[in-house]
Amino acid sequence: MRAVLTKLEQAKQLDRVGDQIQRGIWSALPRRWMRDLLHGVWLGHPLHPALVQVPIGAWSASAILDLLPGQRRASTLLVAVGTFGAVPAVIAGWNDWASLSQSQRRVGLVHAIANGIGLALYGASLGTRLRGRHGIGRILGWSGLSAASGGAFLGAHLAYKMGAGVNQAVPELHRLDEGWHPVADLGALPEASLVTRKVNEVPVLIYRNGDRVTAMLEHCAHQGGPLGEGDVMKVDGLVCVVCPWHGSTFRLDNGEVVHGPSATDQQTLPTRVMGGVLEIRMP
Template identity: 35%
Template structure:
């Protein structure tokens, strides 16, 4: 399948290792080991906060496209785009903190391309907001789709964010993929 080949190609992009390592070191210097990092990672929740926060910008951008293209309501589309732009920074910050926790090279590479795709999306939606031109929204949605697909691959195929520390007071759960199988 083409998407799997594309994901695997991103995993093998070793030339991304140096920029990714630099980004991870900078993030760790800024928040590593602090209460801020634990809060941004969702330690208090028992799982990453990032997947929760991405819903707002993705939803707002999608609603903007529906308002604009399906209903021809450019003003509502403009407002939804603004909401998406306001909701993006918290998703970015939590995503960067999550990136800094990845230890294997393929996950880091996919994480960096995921971040880059979403940066392109945000830039396109900012251009759509400022100029009112529809082409930027279309390009932004395409970039959001690519970023989301990479984020899904990162989580589901590569296991990023899996095996989190337990929530205080919660029952312990077996995290081994075969630990709950009989025999």
């Protein structure tokens, strides 16, 4: 299985189809607020994995009820809930997929195909059940759950092995020693400019606005892009930093995500000034 997944990650022949789909998604979702909504920026958490609980939960429960006598109506209802509930999950998933790196998109494409097959099988299962052909409906449902389970396996591989959709910056917190660490002389920090310093070899982004100084992890939560090379701009009156790689936008006063594709906030670090020296520590 490891060898198969490695080959899938390296399957460049998928890129031609994937690149066309990616352009189609960006054309279908031309406005940034649409993409932010589907990324889960408003939630502070990726939306897709939250939405998939509806179809997976409903379909799994339906598969169990199909093994019990007298549960046709309840099972059919759950198949319908799962099938219609899968639609927003699919849309949010494709939106996230379009912002992944190329190797991640290869695995994500097969993940989407497997789930698409599962959805089609469940749609057919619902249709046959409504026509009273519950035996065939059960077989189609179990087949759909098998396909969706394969898709879920690939989704877990994307998240846990390839890091898709997870906060790429937070693991660097574990490289910081306990206690306060000196970063820079406060008087040497320029006003309203991005400054990058390393603490325990961890890049930290410093931004000074008058007497207020903010420190946050410098690698972007989305794909680890260098925020220190990003632009500072105002968004809705808030001073933000824009990642130069994919455009994720974070408030510089508290790290809150304003625009995706990142759906999680940028980790900030507590600061203090001792003897004119700015110090930071782990949260």
